Amino acid sequence: MKILFLNGPNLNLLGRREPKIYGHKTLKDIEATVKKRAKQLGCIVDFHQSNHEGDLVNWIQGAQDNYDVIVINAAAYTHTSVALRDAIAAVGIPAIEIHLSNVHSREEFRHRSLIAPVCCGQISGFGAFSYVLGLEAAVNVIECIK
Numbered sequence: 001m002k003i004l005f006l007n008g009p010n011l012n013l014l015g016r017r018e019p020k021i022y023g024h025k026t027l028k029d030i031e032a033t034v035k036k037r038a039k040q041l042g043c044i045v046d047f048h049q050s051n052h053e054g055d056l057v058n059w060i061q062g063a064q065d066n067y068d069v070i071v072i073n074a075a076a077y078t079h080t081s082v083a084l085r086d087a088i089a090a091v092g093i094p095a096i097e098i099h100l101s102n103v104h105s106r107e108e109f110r111h112r113s114l115i116a117p118v119c120c121g122q123i124s125g126f127g128a129f130s131y132v133l134g135l136e137a138a139v140n141v142i143e144c145i146k
């Protein structure tokens, strides 16, 4: 089972700024934790981050025939990107939306996700553990459709 983790803008700053909201772990720390758990579950994980919407669209399109599930923290693009939503819908691979913070307890503009309707579900508010929950959900989604 192959799972693609995608991370949107500014998540490269994790661990260095705003630790009260996003925690102390860097994205590299989170990637290492996810890969450790993935090994136990017998799956392969690839991890990418970009500050550019087009990169994320290209990775989503490239996932077709190469990955079983996409786990995505689209960051600010969650709330704005029709392009990401269309790409997720187009590839037809199950996608899981994740967030470090609880987007529903924050500013109103974060309550709306343009990608949620084309994802299987949303995990939000568990800090770095949201990524591990995203991995577990991905494995479960695949086992359910087998």
Ligand code: CA2
Pocket: 009, 010, 011, 013, 014, 015, 016, 017, 018, 022, 073, 074, 075, 076, 077, 078, 098, 099, 100, 101, 102, 103, 110
């Ligand atoms: O809670 C999440 O994971 C978010 O996707 C994070 C996004 C935010 O726009 C979403 O509403 C919720 C922001 C990512 C920015 O990450 C930073 C990390 C450290 C310092 C500054 C920004």
